[in-house]
Amino acid sequence: MEYYNPVKISLDVDLPNVVSSLFKNTGQKLIFCSKRFSRTQSFSELRSGIGECEVFSDIETNPSVKSLELALGFAKDYSPESIIAIGGGSVIDTAKVARYACYGNTFDIRGLLGDPVKKDLSKKPLFAAVPTTHGSGSELTMWATVWDKTSGKKYSISDPENYPDFAIYDFSLFSSLPVQVTFASTLDAFSHSFEALWNKNSNPISDHFATEGIKLILNNIGKIGQSVGEGVRKELVLASMYAGLAFSNTKTAAAHSISYPLTLRYNIPHGIACSMPLFPLLKINNTAIKNKLSKIFSCSDVKDINGIEQKVKSAIKGMIPYSISEYGVTRDELPALVDGSFTKERMANNIVELSVNDVLSVFETIF
Template identity: 30%
Template sequence: MVSLDSPITVVRPHLIEFGVGTAGKLGAWAAGKGYSRTLVISDTFNAARIDVLQLKGEVSVFSDVTPEPDIANLDKVLAAAEATQAELIVGFGGGSAMDLAKLAAVLAGSQQTLREVVGPNKVQRARKAALAQVPTTSGTGSEAGIRALVTDPETKAKLAVESLHMLADIAVIDPSLTFSVPARTTAATGVDAMAHCVEAFTNRKAHPMIDMYAIEGTRLVGKYLARAVRDGSDAEARAGLSLASLYGGFCLGPVNTAGGHALAYPLGTRWHVAHGAANALIFPHVLAFNTPAVPEKTKAVMEALGYDTSDTVKSVFDAAYAFCAELGIEMTLSGLGVPENDLDAMADDAFAIRRLLDNNPRDLTRTDIRSIYEAAY
């Protein structure tokens, strides 16, 4: 763990609008900037309600965003961005839409290709278009960050791009846009938001400046997630989760996630398990595994979720598992349709994600990873 006097760089969207009913502020902001050509990148459901953004001028919509987007999906987005010559690009949806919007903003009209910008700080020039992010789920925190992920269908690996040029000019976080999210998805994405916070809090690169966001984001999920699952129109609970998701996004830039996300990714890339559901299933296993390395922080996490645990692995696992299972989340790989004969390949894939595993507070060997998948099966 780093100390209080360790250097850290923290970035935020230049403007954040937060609160129920704020979605229309995007249109007012865009008009004030004089933007007349806008491209909204979204999925089919959210594309049908772009009127809430109150955008003026020529508005084009790309509505074919897929969950866990791959390179082919990105290519379609880039073609749309080139065709519209948009002055403003808007990510309107979950993390997939927002990540594709980031990549479109820096790659459209650029001489660089996706392969050339994979990794940290490879984008060479500032983007030509402005970038706005409007989340419609409470999970990824992508509206606040500078990373974007797409899947390479050949290797089934996540390609991660990180650049300050992908930081949004404005993030509009309107919790009312999440009212329609189904209970099961609300549960999974809520745990994903919490996992961002927890993995940053217990991270080898954890920093006191980020810890405050991490533990408060965890507390917000502990307080509000079950309420939102029970009643999707609970405005206070939805706002609490939206804030938790934003705080999770604040954690991702300077610290990032660790072992939990590394083990969750192969579920999405190989078996198309939704990102939130994958993280929720893995969460109790990796939190418990890490307990011996960070017992005090683990205890603080569980207290924030409303559980009084000891510092034993079993105590932590039982409580974390109960938190997820009581939300109605599927907690077995077999229940998600993952075949047992793929566990070895998944372990290989996860073990190769060094950018995250190297952040984990306790070393995760390939054998450890395989054992966790077996236990989760």
């Protein structure tokens, strides 16, 4: 077996200090962040620490082809030596695509989605990914998700050169996350962990990280409320990091595949869409991962798969709509959703081969 992840992790650090020591003496710098972050004190401190830099903040949630065209139009005018992305998965993915364009010499998004680019690694900027949500794990993976909202397709730009050089976790950046984002992020990390566990590409190292992620989430999800204690938040960030380390080597599987049309067609937040199918999939995959699950049951107060479902659902009750009908899906649309959920490179990773009827039954359960 092999496990590979080249990202250097800085955990529990002060972002302006770390970024300043890493990038102060590099040439042209680009920062990608949300508009909200660009108005914060942390951002001002960061800028004064690294000196001159260019900032792009026109970033869409679940970045579309159109929004990435804007980001590439911005990046095209520079020859950056370093790129710093501060934000959730959408911000980090946008910056990842811009960096890929820089060393692929292709600033046309359709070009990047097509045949492999001709890489000139001398133009590859140093890249620091600084998450401000604890779900996507994008700071630890080599791919970026592109949502084509016109054709209703989801793409992944994936390249071994696309791993960030640095993942920087500053706990203070997560403290003001709204409760809905906290749940959606946590559930995304929960899904990444299970998808790594029941994955055909799993190995003992990815299993270890996935198990740690699941245990931390099970022990903390019931403590999420309108405010989240510092200790709980730190454990949720750690859970997301472990989940990222796990699925960076396995990729995702059936739950994510099923979630894509739900997000593209009904705008269901990604973390919600990819976690709802976990519970019916747990029943399908249960036997194949029995030994792995027993390690989770031995270290948490959850003793069986029904307990996992109850734990999550009682934590989010009254906070988040958690059935697809509440997001506008009608029963007659389920066959079309089944059709749209078979993204080959993800569904095929599931440890149990899933038929059309299996997937239909998953949709019926989360309806």
